[in-house]
Amino acid sequence: MSTTSSCTLPWLLLNIFLFLPLIPSSHIPPIVPTCRDKCGNLTIKYPFGSDFGCGHPDFARYIKCTSGELRFSSGTGAYTVSSIDYTTSTLVLTDLFMSTCSSMQNSGSFRLDRASPFTLSSQDVFILLGCSRTSPVFDPNEDLCDTGSGLHLCRGLYSCEGVTGIGLEPNGPISSCCVYQPIVDFGSGYGLDLPKLQCSSYASMYGFGGDETDPMKWQFGISLEYNDSYYTDACKDCEASGGFCGFADFRQSFSCICRGGGNSTTNCYGRGYAWSGTLEHNIHTKISFGGILLFWVLLLL
Numbered sequence: 001m002s003t004t005s006s007c008t009l010p011w012l013l014l015n016i017f018l019f020l021p022l023i024p025s026s027h028i029p030p031i032v033p034t035c036r037d038k039c040g041n042l043t044i045k046y047p048f049g050s051d052f053g054c055g056h057p058d059f060a061r062y063i064k065c066t067s068g069e070l071r072f073s074s075g076t077g078a079y080t081v082s083s084i085d086y087t088t089s090t091l092v093l094t095d096l097f098m099s100t101c102s103s104m105q106n107s108g109s110f111r112l113d114r115a116s117p118f119t120l121s122s123q124d125v126f127i128l129l130g131c132s133r134t135s136p137v138f139d140p141n142e143d144l145c146d147t148g149s150g151l152h153l154c155r156g157l158y159s160c161e162g163v164t165g166i167g168l169e170p171n172g173p174i175s176s177c178c179v180y181q182p183i184v185d186f187g188s189g190y191g192l193d194l195p196k197l198q199c200s201s202y203a204s205m206y207g208f209g210g211d212e213t214d215p216m217k218w219q220f221g222i223s224l225e226y227n228d229s230y231y232t233d234a235c236k237d238c239e240a241s242g243g244f245c246g247f248a249d250f251r252q253s254f255s256c257i258c259r260g261g262g263n264s265t266t267n268c269y270g271r272g273y274a275w276s277g278t279l280e281h282n283i284h285t286k287i288s289f290g291g292i293l294l295f296w297v298l299l300l301l
Ligand SMILES: *[C@@H]1O[C@H](CO)[C@@H](O)[C@H](O)[C@H]1NC(C)=O
Pocket: 040, 041
């Protein structure tokens, strides 16, 4: 017995220490979100957030970072956020089903919730393509299409090779094209319902890339402005301490999420130590627990 125990005791001790981390500790810190300042290539700043619990809840409802891509969801689908300009509070969405000069295809609809913090930018131009002759956009009493200077945009797009994608010949008649006007007036409640408008596709542009005569240079995408009055002093204080502004619990109340882990209702000053403190506490618990276990093992031997 004594010969075997001299050999098993170090073995037992080794086992105890190897398996100790598996014993659940009495103090489990709550799962606090971690926030990152990038999503793929995009810099993420407040009110946007990279992960759930980061940023402002009004934005988190619409914008998520999935597999390194920032996605904007509305009632009509999910769109890729291709850029954010924090100085002008604007972002650009790309709709994969939208038409551009190089590629035209049947598109879905586009809608913005009225309650969202986003509105269409004033420079956005929506062009409806392949509309039926009976489309309500051509109602002479409604005046929904730009029939004046805007028509050069239709001519430009209908000169693109891409129009074959919606069953048209390049440089054909532009009677099925409409530079849609009422967009900006609708503000954030705006909706582009293609089945209702009887159009096959749409293109949205937020700039001409310096050359209004070359549709290959046009900047296709939907530019949105966002409400920038979400920045509070509490958030500025949190960011100054190296934290990310976020939200927690069912009330979605303000939470400052610290880089080293942990969160606070105010800021992250001193939080780096708080976290390692919890860790030390856990190790102590484990060691004293291991001591008691060892005592019983020795007693049994
Ligand atoms: C990130 O940026 C680089 C360089 O600007 C670009 O080549 C790459 O395609 C971008 N990646 C994504 C996922 O946008």
